[in-house]
Amino acid sequence: MKVLVTVKRVIDYNVKVRVKSDNSDVDLNNVKMAMNPFCEIAVEEAVRLKEAGVATEVVAVSLGSKACQEQLRTALALGADRAIHVESDEVLESLTVAKLLKKVIDDEQPSLVIMGKQSIDTDNNQTGQMLAALTGFGQGTFASEVKVEGESAQVTREVDGGLQTVALKLPAIVTTDLRLNEPRYASLPNIMKAKKKPLDVKTPADLGVEIKAHTQLVKVAPPAERQAGIKVASVEELVEKLKNEAKVI
Amino acid sequence: MAILVIAEHDNSTLKSATLNTVAAASQMGGDVHILVAGAGCQSVADEAAKVSGVAQVLLADNVAYEHQLAENISLLVSEMGKDYSHIVAPATTSGKNFMPRVAALLDVGQISEIVRVENADTFDRPIYAGNAIATVKSLDAIKVITVRTTGFDAVASEGGAATIQAVGTAHDAGTSQFVKEEMAVSDRPELTSARVVISGGRGMGNGENFALIEKVADKLGAAVGASRAAVDAGFVPNDMQVGQTGKIVAPDLYIAVGISGAIQHLAGMKDSKVIVAINKDEEAPIFQVADYGLVADLFEAVPQLEQAL
Numbered sequence: 001m002k003v004l005v006t007v008k009r010v011i012d013y014n015v016k017v018r019v020k021s022d023n024s025d026v027d028l029n030n031v032k033m034a035m036n037p038f039c040e041i042a043v044e045e046a047v048r049l050k051e052a053g054v055a056t057e058v059v060a061v062s063l064g065s066k067a068c069q070e071q072l073r074t075a076l077a078l079g080a081d082r083a084i085h086v087e088s089d090e091v092l093e094s095l096t097v098a099k100l101l102k103k104v105i106d107d108e109q110p111s112l113v114i115m116g117k118q119s120i121d122t123d124n125n126q127t128g129q130m131l132a133a134l135t136g137f138g139q140g141t142f143a144s145e146v147k148v149e150g151e152s153a154q155v156t157r158e159v160d161g162g163l164q165t166v167a168l169k170l171p172a173i174v175t176t177d178l179r180l181n182e183p184r185y186a187s188l189p190n191i192m193k194a195k196k197k198p199l200d201v202k203t204p205a206d207l208g209v210e211i212k213a214h215t216q217l218v219k220v221a222p223p224a225e226r227q228a229g230i231k232v233a234s235v236e237e238l239v240e241k242l243k244n245e246a247k248v249i
Numbered sequence: 250m251a252i253l254v255i256a257e258h259d260n261s262t263l264k265s266a267t268l269n270t271v272a273a274a275s276q277m278g279g280d281v282h283i284l285v286a287g288a289g290c291q292s293v294a295d296e297a298a299k300v301s302g303v304a305q306v307l308l309a310d311n312v313a314y315e316h317q318l319a320e321n322i323s324l325l326v327s328e329m330g331k332d333y334s335h336i337v338a339p340a341t342t343s344g345k346n347f348m349p350r351v352a353a354l355l356d357v358g359q360i361s362e363i364v365r366v367e368n369a370d371t372f373d374r375p376i377y378a379g380n381a382i383a384t385v386k387s388l389d390a391i392k393v394i395t396v397r398t399t400g401f402d403a404v405a406s407e408g409g410a411a412t413i414q415a416v417g418t419a420h421d422a423g424t425s426q427f428v429k430e431e432m433a434v435s436d437r438p439e440l441t442s443a444r445v446v447i448s449g450g451r452g453m454g455n456g457e458n459f460a461l462i463e464k465v466a467d468k469l470g471a472a473v474g475a476s477r478a479a480v481d482a483g484f485v486p487n488d489m490q491v492g493q494t495g496k497i498v499a500p501d502l503y504i505a506v507g508i509s510g511a512i513q514h515l516a517g518m519k520d521s522k523v524i525v526a527i528n529k530d531e532e533a534p535i536f537q538v539a540d541y542g543l544v545a546d547l548f549e550a551v552p553q554l555e556q557a558l
Contacts, residue, residue, distance in 0.1 A: 019381050094349070121377060122376055123377070129347070129349035134353055141319070142345075142346075158487055161439070162433045165430070166425050166426060168425050168426075169423075169425070214358025223379055223381065228538065232542065239557045242525070248502040249445070
C-alpha cells in the first residue's frame with residue numbers, strides 16, 4: 001500500500017510573527033522556517049505505517065517555492081522513500097493546492113493520503129477536506145488514531161465534546177490532530193541518506209492546473225492588545241474585586 | 250440573494266453556536282435561511298424557526314445525515330447552496346469538517362473562522378495563531394464561510410416565526426460510515442458556551458489535582474478547561490484544551506490556574522471579558538493579559554478560593 005503525505009513550509013512555531021508597517025502582510029524576511037507541526041505528525045504516522053508493514057512506500061509532496069525542498073529533505077530524513085516538489089512562486093490558495101494534489105494522486109494512486117489538519121500560518125484548516133471532495137474520497141479529519149484493516153481505515157476523530165470513530169473506504173484522506181503521535185527527530189545518518197533519495201520537481205503547468213485567486217488580501221493588522229490589569233494580594237481581595245468591581249460572580 | 254446558515258445540532262436540540270452564526274450571517278445583507286440536516290431532527294427545525302431574524306427553515310431529515318458525515322452533508326449543502334450568495338456555518342469541528350468540502354464541490358474558496366463582517370464580501374479573520382488579523386475579500390460568486398462564534402454575540406433564540414420546508418434528496422456517498430462516538434459525560438456547561446471557564450495548566454502537576462479546580466467550577470457553574478501543556482502531559486483529555494489548536498472561548502470570566510500563558514493558549518481565551526490568573530511565577534506571561542493576577546501557590550490559593558465563594 002502506498003501512502004502519500006503532504007508537507008508545508010511555514011514559519012517556525014517558536015517565532016513570533018510581526019505585521020509589516022504598511023499593513024500589507026506579515027513580515028517573513030529572515031524568519032526561521034520549518035515544517036508545519038501538523039505535517040510532521042502526518043509524516044510520522046506514514047512512517048509508522050511503513051514500519052508496521054502496512055505501508056510499502058511513503059511519498060512526500062510539497063508545493064511552493066524552491067525552498068520547500070528543504071522540508072521535503074526533512075521528510076525523507078524522517079523516513080519517506082521519495083519526494084515530489086510542485087514548484088511555484090505564486091500564492092497557492094487551498095483550493096489550488098487541492099487541485100494540484102488531485103493531479104499528483106491521479107498519477108501516484110496512493111491508498112491513503114495523510115495531511116496536517118491545518119497550517120500554522122494561514123490557519124485555514126481546509127486543504128484536506130477540499131482534496132477529499134475533488135477526489136471523491138472519504139475523509140477522516142482531526143485524527144487521533146488511524147487503523148488500516150484491509151480495504152478500509154478506522155479513524156478516530158477529535159470532535160467537540162469527545163471522540164468520533166468513522167470507517168473509511170480506501171483510498172481515503174486523513175488529517176492529523178495533535179495527539180495522533182509524537183514525531184521523532186531525524187538522526188544524522190538519516191539526514192545524510194536523505195540527500196540521495198529521489199526528489200522529482202514538477203510545475204503547475206506540467207500538472208495542467210491553472211492558478212486562480214479566490215480571495216484578495218486587503219490588509220493585515222496586529223490584533224488588539226489587551227492591557228495587563230492589577231495584581232491582587234490575596235484570594236479574599238480577588239473575590240471582592242470579582243464581585244464588586246468586575247461584577248462577574 | 251439569501252444567506253444559507255447550516256445549523257449545528259445533535260438531532261434533538263439546536264446548539265448555541267448556530268445563534269452566533271446567524272448573527273454573523275445577518276450582517277452579510279440578505280434574508281437568512283437555516284438548513285437543518287440530520288435524522289429525526291424535526292424538534293431542531295422547530296427551534297430554528299423561532300430564532301430571531303430567520304426567514305426560512307429548510308429541513309433535510311434523512312438517515313444519511315444522522316452523524317453529520319462530511320461526505321454526505323457536503324453533497325446536500327453544495328446542491329442547496331447554489332441558489333445562495335453565502336453559505337455559512339459555525340467553525341465547530343463539524344462545520345470545519347464539511348464546509349471546505351462544500352467549497353471545493355462548488356469550485357470556490359472558503360474563508361475560515363471569520364471574526365468580523367466588513368461588508369458582504371470582505372471579512373476579518375485571525376491568522377498566525379491570532380498574532381495577526383487579515384482582512385480578506387472574496388472574489389467568488391458564492392461565499393463559503395465558517396464563523397468563529399466568539400466573534401459574534403448570539404441572536405435571540407426566541408421571537409422568530411419562520412416557516413419550515415422539507416427539502417433535499419438523500420445523498421449517501423458510500424465512502425464513509427459512522428462507527429461510534431465517545432462523548433465526555435459532564436453535568437457542567439460546555440466549554441465554548443459557558444459564562445465562566447476555569448482552566449488548569451502544567452502547574453496542576455497531575456490529572457488528580459484537577460479535582461481542585463472542578464470544586465471551584467461547581468460553585469461557579471463553570472466549565473473546566475486546560476492548556477495544551479496539560480493535555481500533552483496527559484493530565485486531561487484533548488477535548489478540554491483551550492487554545493489555537495483546541496477550543497476558542499470568550500466567557501465573561503476566565504480563570505487560568507497554573508498556566509504560564511503561551512501564545513498558543515492566549516489565542517484561545519484572550520477575548521474573555523475578565524481574565525484572572527493564579528500562578529506562582531510572577532514573571533509568567535499570563536499576567537500580561539490578566540485583569541486580576543494573584544501570585545500564589547495554586548495548591549493553597551485554589552482551595553481558599555473555593556472556600557471564599
